Amino acid sequence: MKKNLLASLLLATGLVSTPSSAAIEPSSQPKVIFFDVNETLLDLGNVAQSVTRALDGRDDLVGPWFTTMLHYSLVSNAIGDYHHFGEIGVAALQLVAQQHQIDLTPEQAKQAIATPFRDLQPHVEVVKALTTLKQSGIKLVTLTNSSDAGIASQLNNAKLTEYFDGSLTVEHLQIYKPDLRVYQWALEKMDVAPQDAMLIAAHAWDIAGAANAGLQTGFVQRPGKYQFALAQPADYVAPDLVKLTEQVLKESR
Numbered sequence: 001m002k003k004n005l006l007a008s009l010l011l012a013t014g015l016v017s018t019p020s021s022a023a024i025e026p027s028s029q030p031k032v033i034f035f036d037v038n039e040t041l042l043d044l045g046n047v048a049q050s051v052t053r054a055l056d057g058r059d060d061l062v063g064p065w066f067t068t069m070l071h072y073s074l075v076s077n078a079i080g081d082y083h084h085f086g087e088i089g090v091a092a093l094q095l096v097a098q099q100h101q102i103d104l105t106p107e108q109a110k111q112a113i114a115t116p117f118r119d120l121q122p123h124v125e126v127v128k129a130l131t132t133l134k135q136s137g138i139k140l141v142t143l144t145n146s147s148d149a150g151i152a153s154q155l156n157n158a159k160l161t162e163y164f165d166g167s168l169t170v171e172h173l174q175i176y177k178p179d180l181r182v183y184q185w186a187l188e189k190m191d192v193a194p195q196d197a198m199l200i201a202a203h204a205w206d207i208a209g210a211a212n213a214g215l216q217t218g219f220v221q222r223p224g225k226y227q228f229a230l231a232q233p234a235d236y237v238a239p240d241l242v243k244l245t246e247q248v249l250k251e252s253r
Contacts, residue, residue, distance in 0.1 A: 029248070030216055032192045033133065034143040034168075034183075036201035037151060040220055041241070042120035042158055047113065054093060054112035056102050068092040070205075073145060073176040082174035085145045089113045118153040122160060123222075129241035130163040136249055142167040143186050143199065145176050166190070178209025187213075198235075200244065204228040218244050 038044060052059040069085075069092040076082055083091075090109045097104035133140055140163055144151050148169050155161040168186050170176050177183075187194055194214030201207055202220040208231035211217050219227060219234035220241055227233055236251070238244035 028196070029136075030138060030198035031196045032139045032141060032190050032198070033218075033248075034141050034186055034197065034199045034210075034215070035164075036177075036199070036203060036206050037142050037144045037146065037154060038117075038120070039222060039225075040200060040202040041122055041126050041160065042154060043123050044120065046120065047116040050112045050116040051093065054104060054108060055097060055100070058100065058102070061096055061100065065093055065096045068096055077176050077179055084147045084150075084171070085176075086114060086117065086147065086150060089117070118150060119157050120154060122158050123241065125240045125242040126160070127163075129245040130160065132242075132245050132249070134163050139165045139190065141165055141186070141190060143177070143182070144168075145170050147171045178205050180209060180213050183210050183213035183215060187215075198248070200241070204231065207234050208232065218248060220244055 035041060048059070048062045051062050051065055055061045055065070069089045072088050072092055073085065076088065090106065090113055093109040093113060094104055094106060096102075097109070130140065142151055142155070142164055144167075146154070146169055148167075148171050151167050151169055152161075155164065155167065166189075168189055170182055173182060173185055175181055183194075183199070187197055190197070195216070198216040198218055199206065199210035200218040200220060201210070202222045202225050204219070204225070204227045207217045207219050208228060211232040211234070216236075217234040218236040218238075219225075221227075221237055221239050227237070236244055236247045238247060
């Protein structure tokens with residue numbers, strides 16, 4: 001019991017990641033694929049650069065800032081005090097600045113995050129992969145911790161809107177992933193059974209949540225990303241979205 005509790009706490013915080021074991025056998029080709037967006041589809045490089053500038057050139061603080069943002073989104077879930085993900089990001093940036101005695105006003109923190117987050121470009125292989133999946137007849141839907149306005153702006157600026165049949169955000173539930181209720185709500189919205197749906201993400205905590213909700217899962221193992229050893233491993237694992245797409249379409253026929 002203690003081991004299971006510790007595993008749940010570590011997974012929730014996202015502070016521990018180690019390589020996963022072999023992937024489990026998938027069931028069948030999904031009818032709907034839900035996509036995480038940030039890091040999975042869109043490159044966060046310009047956000048990292050902007051945050052680094054805001055933190056006096058401390059690029060070593062970008063990781064702690066992102067972890068703090070995720071941490072307080074889970075705090076939001078726990079205490080029922082919802083704020084938009086962007087607001088949490090700004091507050092997290094201010095907190096990290098305070099922890100390292102860096103002067104940063106709320107307006108400076110907002111400027112460092114808001115514009116860069118809405119003007120991200122897709123990873124180089126993403127358009128090719130989405131085109132292939134779209135042609136296969138699978139419905140493609142984004143499922144993110146962003147706001148409605150945020151994801152609409154991101155997809156439009158990245159020229160990815162045309163590839164998706166819908167966009168779902170936690171703004172409607174005011175509960176953040178990886179809470180199981182988010183995935184269950186997404187399944188209901190798309191009228192699809194868990195075994196006929198898949199989540200593709202570059203975050204181990206997102207994969208863990210979707211797997212526990214009964215979805216098939218695909219892990220895009222971007223540089224520095226690993227699965228969590230105590231969680232159910234993803235059905236498909238690949239270093240980029242094109243290779244992951246090839247696996248899904250080939251192995252689930």
